[in-house]
Amino acid sequence: MNPAILLIILFAPLAAFVVQILFGKRLFAPKEGEHNRIAGAAIPIAGVLVSLALTLIYVLPNMFQPTDPFNLPADGNGAVWIDMAGGMELRIGLMLDNTSRVLLFMVTLVCSMIHLFAAGYMKLRDGSPEPRYTRFFAYLSLFTFAMLLLVVSDNLLTLFVGWELMGLCSYLLIGFYYEKKSAQDASLKAFMTTRVGDVLLFVGMAILWTHLGSLRFADIHAGMEAGKLSGGALTLAGLLCLGGAIGKSAQFPLHTWLPDAMEGPTPVSALIHAATMVAAGVYLAARLLQAAVLDATALMALAYVGAFTAVFAASIAFVQNDIKRVLAYSTISQLGYMMLAVGVGSYTAAVFHMLTHAFFKACLFLGSGSVIHAMHDGLHHVHSHADAQDMRNMGGLRKKMRWTHLTFLISTLAIAGAPLTAGFLSKDAVLAGALAYGMENPGHFLLPALGFLAALMTAFYMFRLVFGTFYGEYGARANEHDRELVLQAEPHLHESPRIMTIPLIVLALGALWIFWSPMNPMSKGWIGETVVQHEVWMDHGTANIAEGAADSHDDHGGVYHTAHNIAIALSIAAAAVGFLFALLFFGLRVLSSERFARSNFARVLERKYGFDELYDWAFVRTLLRVCNGSGAVDLKIVDGLVNGVGSVFVSARRSFTWLTGAIDRLVVDGAVNGVGRSLRWIGAAFRRAQSGLIQNYLLVIFTGLAALIFIIAMGLR
């Protein structure tokens, strides 16, 4: 592969961003009364399609078998970025190993689809052309670049650059409708919350740098092999880096920003908060595992955080009525799965699940976008202010939106883990990994148990969403106040335009088993074969997990096989039970959820376990209190001190002034006046000479002349 191709893949979206942000508005400003603005998205779409095309041509064919990592610069040592004194230098480079290839494929494909979808989705806002249409696509391009940079980095430093750029894009895009207070708040919340994780990651990087003198994954791994970093420092570094991953992937306890991030436009939710950016946390965790930075303690913590988050977020999703929020919590839950998979050492499964999840979650989000688009238009037509995202205002939409319904259903099946879908394969791999771990370490049976519980819950709330949106009777559950207008909106509902449905179809195809299944993961499938290419690194990781590392790799494989078979059965059962409950409660409505909905527990869930309030109380209010307190300290003590010092100086100055005033008066003024006075005396004395009698003057002149002549004559003699 030509290095230029990798660079073009990486920088095409950046170029598109630069052109778009500088000239986009001027080039594509809409003319009077013009509504078709898709041209405004042309450059970013072109940029991302270039990346996609090159990826499909040059990266995809190599993806299916183990390939040596492709390095840039080619010697694999990276290029010096910053040369510090004392032999320290920061080396950076690009690397394309199998993990990167898989992610590159995923990112470019999903990004392209979402760009296309957004071109249709973002055209209008409240019936008039979107004023920041071109800017929106500029941000999407920048985001794409950031994610690509993160994926192809061979070091933590440029990975961190991409990481932060994505944080920035996330902030800009969540707050895209910055006229809304809620969007402003959400963007700040997302930025600040992930920043907590980012700081931890940065400190972790600093520890690695201090001990290893390099941030490149290969060097880190080599350093670990050489035992340069071990014991408590290693655990600390691992935990800190994972803190970054947890912040970015919205894991407990830094999960609160992701649901609020749904304030952004739906394509943003699909792109950033479902398919790619939040997966970056998992990617980082997987990379760290590859580089053997994570020791047993860190992995254990990660596994428990992931498993807990998976169940925790799924339970909140039970009671949400905003379709995007349900999907947001499902994203958190699924990311928990991936973290669990990394934590138990089967990071292949994590990468695989990340890959399939990107497809079906992007499809789900875009599907919800399509629904919201239709609802919004319909409600706008009848001038209703009902919530276009509340699924109680929907129902029966399958007849109106056939493609959206079909793709949404496929993706729901995939996320629930129904057989014949991609989600089945990957979720299975995750659960099998967790189960194998639980069987090897019976003390940790909770991990697989939580995993299966989350699978059941996922099937339940996802089908609740599907039934509530696409089945049943339209508008039947709208509240009294809105019902009339909501029902009037029905004739105006329509399927979205083709530019929006085609991406849905492409992504839904990716959610089917066809693409993945002939390559069964883990055993002989391509994912298993390719992503585990760094087997040594894997071993290092699993050896750490096994706490004592008595078991050999073969043993591990044997347990894995047994676990896999059990996991298949159990996960199908879990999904089926979840589906069944959803069917009884929300599809057929044989059982009533009314009593549950009125229970206190439901209220706790609706408040999301009160974490927003807790953080508000613990951090925001505490901070405000601290600020007010320090403000008071400022006012009383510091200001008092300053004023005190000031008054001392004022009185000092007063006496000094008096002294200098006296000196001024007596000495300086005296001198000046004295000069003046003496001049006056002299003037008075000489004035008499000027009598005004001109002949007197002449007499003096002639006398003087005569005297002069006499003197000269005497002198000559």
Add this chain to the structure above:
Amino acid sequence: MITLTHYVVLSALLFVFGMFAVLTRRNAIAILMGIELILNAANLNFAAFSKYVVGGVQGQMIAVFVIVLAAAEAAVALAIILDIYQKVGTISPDETRELKG
């Protein structure tokens, strides 16, 4: 035979008469006439010294210049005296002394 000495003595007499007039007259026009005498004393010296000592005509040239200057000076001075008379009512230098210190 007329020598340089005669001229110098004549010139000195002229100068003294002129000076005497300038110092003693109570009439501005008489003072002006005294000044003319002094100037002509100088002219006589120029011409004499030019003829007897230096040779050539530079002295006579300067004398001609001085005559022209004296004419211009008389014109200006008479105009000033006329003006003073109109303002003060007299041309006695003793009584026109407003600018004294």
